[in-house]
Amino acid sequence: MPLDMKPFDAKSAPKISDKDFEQLRDYIYNVCGIYFHSSKKYFLESRLARRMEGTGCKTHADYYQFVRSPATGRSELTKLLDEITTNETCFFRNMPQLNALENKFLPEIIGTKGKIGFKKLRIWSAGSSSGEEAYTMAMILLEKRATLLKDWIIEIVGTDINETVLAQAREGVYNSYSVRNTPDYYLKKYFKEESPGRFLLSPEVKKLATFNQLNLYDDNKMLFMKSFDFIFCANVLIYFDTSSKSKVVQHFYNNLQPYGYFFVGQSESLHGVNDKFKTVHFPGGFTYNK
Amino acid sequence: MDKAAMMQTAQEMVESFVDLPTIPHVATRVIELLDRPGVELDEVADMILADQVLAARVIKMVNSPLYKPANEIKSVKRALIYLGFRHIRELAFTCSFVDVFEGRDGIFDVRTFWEHSFGVGVVSKIIAQRVRYPDTEKAYLVGIVHDIGEVFLSYYRQDAFRALLESVKGQPFRLVEKEAEYLGTSHSEIGLCIARKWNFPAEYCEVIGLHHDPEQAVLDPTLCAIVNLADLFCSVRQLDYGGNSWVTFNLAEEKAWAILRAYAPNLADLDVERFCYELDDRVPEILDMVKSIFQGIGAKEPS
Structure with missing residues (x-):
């Protein structure tokens, strides 16, 4: 807390x-x-x-x-x-989403891209805060490094408007509250408890993700965020008014690969914000695709 | 897979089931009363009171959070007054079925079957209301019985079922397709054979047989589509046989969605996200309701 x-x-x-x-x-x-x-x-x-x-x-x-x-x-x-x-951000925050990603959406996209020989996976955590979401993805993908993702290039980008949280993300030091949902297996493998309640993320996870400042309202910069396979934007759009929300979501739509998926937070809804995205349901949640 | 061959396999299988229960007498009577115009309230009350276990179960259920009475209801008569005639039929019908499945916990705990079935019943009713389908009670009842084949198939063919579930671990799958692969038939065909044996009305038989193929329905495609969608929504909102089914779906690609959109154009405006979230809010009520059926009377308390 x-x-x-x-x-x-x-x-x-x-x-x-x-x-x-x-x-x-x-x-x-x-x-x-x-x-x-x-x-x-x-x-x-x-x-x-x-x-x-x-x-x-x-x-x-x-x-x-x-x-x-x-x-x-x-x-x-x-x-x-x-x-x-507040306090919502933590590693492994949205388990149904992560399960669906691991079991269904990730293998599906790897299959699609693998077929055309395009072995690069790009993931964007928009409104990344101190990096928990981006690094959770990094750990999940690292587990597939020897199998599904052998020889793949992985790029995870976290963006936030706030430089302070970005610095924390780059530093990769967390308290017990941030790791409260982390399964033991991951906690043991990818964190080092340097002192009680102070967890250092392993360098192998850290190097998979980069963090940059970005204002989602900045149309010019948004144009450069191209070709993502997965975009996550949890608990960010809720702060925007309807027209800004529509504009930002349209950027996400444009920046997503044709076979990609866009995820929002656990209780969020894009109803009435964008009529191009289609809803795909999975156990315990839904995501959007083109 | 060839539908006729699957039906043939199902028929032979159902004949081979040892001790397949018969339909309870009360359920037959409720079905008879369902479509008869001008049925007297007393007729239904008498029918319920004639069976003490059923009467006790009706009272338990009417006091569950799903029906939300302000004060505890202690008699069948009060239950009738509180719920009204149409709803008491639902309740009597459902309660009369509880014993049929008792002790059939094969691969699935019977309670998870009830959770899913009640879920589909409740959601079918909600969808029926949204699309202004004229008989929402029918949607509810047929939702409850749509999967009867699953209980028996998984109970009488436990080894094959276990192998099936083992093969799909950690992967998305649709149970009905895997059943065809592993058993040469599916719960739809098995359910249809049993429903016919039990003399269910034709539209009920159709939904049971075609709830995964609503586009093939002839008698009432709308009803089939309602139950199909309710089934899909329940499978992704915690009413999923205790996590034993793993479905993903894109509403825009579902045939049932197309059928219902043609039936009720206003459905285009449905806030699907909110619909899901509201469904989550109903889940605890449904679980409590199922708990209430099993508590204390007649049926064994599941462990």
């Missing part, structure tokens, strides 16, 4: 009614494209309590009005999303 976060006393959070929950969930979904499962109700309740304290709203209904107001709504929503998505 980052130092600036107070441990939260769940008991003190005001209980949210089903009606208020659904109203707020629909609003967040419609504006940001992220869905709150009913099982996350208590989580949302506790995070909302912080924002209600911050805004002086007494009831959930007051807060709902506040977050919808044209003057303050958007910036408040960003703060709420920060509360909701």
